Amino acid sequence: MELKSVAMRIPEGCNFILGQAHFIKTVEDLYEIMIGISSQVKFGIAFCEASGACLIRTTGSDRSLQDIANQNAQAIAAGHSFVILLKEGYPINFLNAIKQCPEVCTIYCATANPVEVIVAQTQQGRSILGVVDGFVPRGLETSSDVTARQELMRQIGYKH
Numbered sequence: 665m666e667l668k669s670v671a672m673r674i675p676e677g678c679n680f681i682l683g684q685a686h687f688i689k690t691v692e693d694l695y696e697i698m699i700g701i702s703s704q705v706k707f708g709i710a711f712c713e714a715s716g717a718c719l720i721r722t723t724g725s726d727r728s729l730q731d732i733a734n735q736n737a738q739a740i741a742a743g744h745s746f747v748i749l750l751k752e753g754y755p756i757n758f759l760n761a762i763k764q765c766p767e768v769c770t771i772y773c774a775t776a777n778p779v780e781v782i783v784a785q786t787q788q789g790r791s792i793l794g795v796v797d798g799f800v801p802r803g804l805e806t807s808s809d810v811t812a813r814q815e816l817m818r819q820i821g822y823k824h
Contacts, residue, residue, distance in 0.1 A: 665786050669796070670739045672747075672779040673732055679755050680736075681748040681774045682781065682795060685767040688713060690746060691721040697761045698750070699725065705753035708733035714743025714789070726751065740781050742790040744769075756822075773797045 674680045691711040708729030711721045724730035729749045736747045755774035777798030784791045817823040
């Protein structure tokens, strides 16, 4: 078995969701979820099929994000994994619906941070072991950090 770290390409101003699913219709169901929640969101989806033709299935509302999602999926190349890149929307607005999708088994991360996917290569194929999401903590939150965090949540409308 060989372990690899695969860096994801996440364009400036975009968020990235990585998950595992189990069925060919995943790509269509994820598309419907994204559009159903926001007709304004720009996104690209790529799904690595793990049986049958074993194709990378793609869709989206933005061709450039769809192409980058496809490149990320090709780099991961782990069966039944999916990548969503989104712009003009945040994962928090989509995650519950994505988790409720009958085919979705797990979500590895949802972030705007740099991401490395840890992949195991065997004779049969590839598996996602986990992700490196962002950076190592630099210290403990101070009282002024708490105040800044609380103010930010109110500024962007997530707290009253």
